[in-house]
Amino acid sequence: MEIESIMANNALIKAREGGGGKGRSWKWKELLRFPHVRQCMDLAMNIERDYFSLCVRQPIGKKLFQLFCRSRLDLHVYASLQDALVQYNLSIPFLKDVAWHLRSLELDPCGDVFHDCREDLHRYLSGHPFLQYQDSMFFERFLQWKMLERSPITKHTFRQYRLLGKGGFGEVWACQVRATGQMYACKKLEKTHIKKRRGESMALNEKQLLEGLDSRFVVNLAYAYETKHSLCIVLTMMDGGDLKYHIHKLGPPGLDSDRVRFYAAEVFCGLNHLHQQAIVYRDLKPENVLLDLNGHIRISDLGLAVRLSEGNLAQGRVGTVGYMAPEVIGRKYYGMSPDWWGLGCLIYEMTAGQLPFRAQGEHPKVSEMERRIQTEKEKYDAMFSIEVKDICSLLLTKDPEQRLGCQAAKEKDVQSHPFFQSINFRMLEAGLVEPPFKPDPRLVYCNDVQDIEEFSTVKGVSLDQTDSDFYSKFNTGSVPLTWQNEMIETGCFKELNLFGPQGSRTPDLDW
Ligand code: ADP
Ligand code: MG
Ligand code: MG
Numbered sequence: 309m310e311i312e313s314i315m316a317n318n319a320l321i322k323a324r325e326g327g328g329g330k331g332r333s334w335k336w337k338e339l340l341r342f343p344h345v346r347q348c349m350d351l352a353m354n355i356e357r358d359y360f361s362l363c364v365r366q367p368i369g370k371k372l373f374q375l376f377c378r379s380r381l382d383l384h385v386y387a388s389l390q391d392a393l394v395q396y397n398l399s400i401p402f403l404k405d406v407a408w409h410l411r412s413l414e415l416d417p418c419g420d421v422f423h424d425c426r427e428d429l430h431r432y433l434s435g436h437p438f439l440q441y442q443d444s445m446f447f448e449r450f451l452q453w454k455m456l457e458r459s460p461i462t463k464h465t466f467r468q469y470r471l472l473g474k475g476g477f478g479e480v481w482a483c484q485v486r487a488t489g490q491m492y493a494c495k496k497l498e499k500t501h502i503k504k505r506r507g508e509s510m511a512l513n514e515k516q517l518l519e520g521l522d523s524r525f526v527v528n529l530a531y532a533y534e535t536k537h538s539l540c541i542v543l544t545m546m547d548g549g550d551l552k553y554h555i556h557k558l559g560p561p562g563l564d565s566d567r568v569r570f571y572a573a574e575v576f577c578g579l580n581h582l583h584q585q586a587i588v589y590r591d592l593k594p595e596n597v598l599l600d601l602n603g604h605i606r607i608s609d610l611g612l613a614v615r616l617s618e619g620n621l622a623q624g625r626v627g628t629v630g631y632m633a634p635e636v637i638g639r640k641y642y643g644m645s646p647d648w649w650g651l652g653c654l655i656y657e658m659t660a661g662q663l664p665f666r667a668q669g670e671h672p673k674v675s676e677m678e679r680r681i682q683t684e685k686e687k688y689d690a691m692f693s694i695e696v697k698d699i700c701s702l703l704l705t706k707d708p709e710q711r712l713g714c715q716a717a718k719e720k721d722v723q724s725h726p727f728f729q730s731i732n733f734r735m736l737e738a739g740l741v742e743p744p745f746k747p748d749p750r751l752v753y754c755n756d757v758q759d760i761e762e763f764s765t766v767k768g769v770s771l772d773q774t775d776s777d778f779y780s781k782f783n784t785g786s787v788p789l790t791w792q793n794e795m796i797e798t799g800c801f802k803e804l805n806l807f808g809p810q811g812s813r814t815p816d817l818d819w
Contacts, residue, residue, distance in 0.1 A: 313756040316470035324491050331489025339487040348451035359434035367792040368453050376446040461533040461785045474760050477501045488798040491545040496538040500766040508778050514611045525578030527608040530790040534783045548599025549753025561661025566744040568658040573731045578607040580719050583644050586616045592650030593631045603743030629674050630663050634682045634706045648713035652703025699727040
């Protein structure tokens with residue numbers, strides 16, 4: 309490895325080790341200084357006074373509303389009840405595990421028994437207490453946090469570390485928020501490339517879809533901003549590398565059967581989350597499935613994903629050669645079926661170390677690949693157990709109507725296939741299953757910096773007003789849920805959320 313690479317890797321490893329505020333800029337408190345309450349008046353006038361959004365869904369809003377309840381004798385008990393319900397929710401997966409064993413008795417002792425209780429609680433709190441909250445210093449503080457959340461985002465918000473990968477419109481870099489020390493991956497889409505290849509709607513589509521998602525199996529969007537030359541989307545950092553790297557770059561191609569099953573199950577959950585929002589993903593392949601340092605995966609790269617409007621189908625020959633489903637190649641109308649084909653390809657490739665219709669090191673022409681996908685039957689060698697072979701051949705059914713996952717029971721058929729028998733999906737969804745492989749935190753799981761091809765520059769493209777209009781739609785700054793979680797997880801919320809007389813910040817000596 310070259311010295312340049314070693315240094316880039318060391319810098320990254322050191323940065324991500326910095327928990328407990330180590331990675332923060334020395335002037336982080338200044339960067340996160342609350343505006344005066346008077347400066348929040350406009351926001352106070354315009355913010356939608358919706359109880360669920362302000363006090364339940366937004367993480368900082370929820371914390372401040374709870375602090376408010378705790379500060380009031382008459383509401384104290386409700387705060388405790390809420391805590392108890394959260395505890396109960398965390399234990400549900402275990403109870404449901406029991407329920408699964410009792411299924412033959414047709415009992416469901418663990419259906420959400422506290423559902424009514426929670427509804428009552430929220431009905432009560434959203435009435436008078438919510439009105440009182442809005443007159444309290446806790447709500448003023450919430451507005452101050454919201455103002456910080458809306459601060460403009462520029463390249464100076466971040467420190468940049470090494471290059472992680474390269475995509476169609478630009479590069480992906482490791483970065484760190486100066487104010488909080490949080491690590492992210494920044495996907496830069498070059499403006500000239502976007503324009504030359506008319507990628508505007510694609511870039512905006514990716515950003516807007518990510519903004520509306522909240523799943524532990526899909527990367528989160530934290531920020532969207534622009535620089536002179538690029539549009540940037542800042543995503544959950546996935547330090548464990550992509551599955552392509554794990555399948556092909558570490559030892560003999562392919563993965564152990566435990567890992568194959570675990571990754572397939574988590575990808576299933578991610579696809580399912582997208583499908584529930586009527587989104588077809590269309591680009592499932594190992595390089596778009598990323599590992600974090602704990603060994604969990606997330607689906608990334610929603611550049612080709614599309615949301616279907618009520619009852620509509622998609623048509624569009626998009627995807628990656630080798631992974632496209634027959635109905636996509638054949639320009640038919642389709643719903644979610646290409647993703648189940650994609651899952652078949654992924655399980656196949658993780659098991660065999662090569663694609664179903666292309667041998668190791670072979671480079672057939674596109675038309676030949678497409679012919680094979682549409683007409684040939686894939687082959688299974690001794691690597692495939694009976695269950696793996698069965699689920700692959702059901703998912704790789706050419707006719708989408710006959711394919712596993714595309715019939716009346718939809719995804720349920722995939723989930724209940726014997727291949728997934730040992731997976732407890734409720735535990736998995738709650739993040740409570742221990743991954744079979746944990747990446748080494750002292751390693752960087754991607755190609756050496758100098759082995760990642762340099763991004764070519766485009767000449768002769770000039771940017772004008774219509775481009776600026778599009779950029780302003782893209783450039784929306786922080787995404788509230790992710791930003792608020794960042795403040796809480798990095799400890800910044802706790803350290804800054806102090807109250808002094810009349811709700812002012814306590815004067816802090818080191819300011
Ligand atoms: P494209 O849409 O151009 O294919 P991707 O979003 O797939 O771009 O990113 C290209 C590569 O960059 C990925 O294959 C992966 O190796 C790396 N990468 C992308 N997102 C992340 C992330 N969140 N964390 C770590 N690496 C990433
Ligand atoms: Mg990609
Ligand atoms: Mg893409």
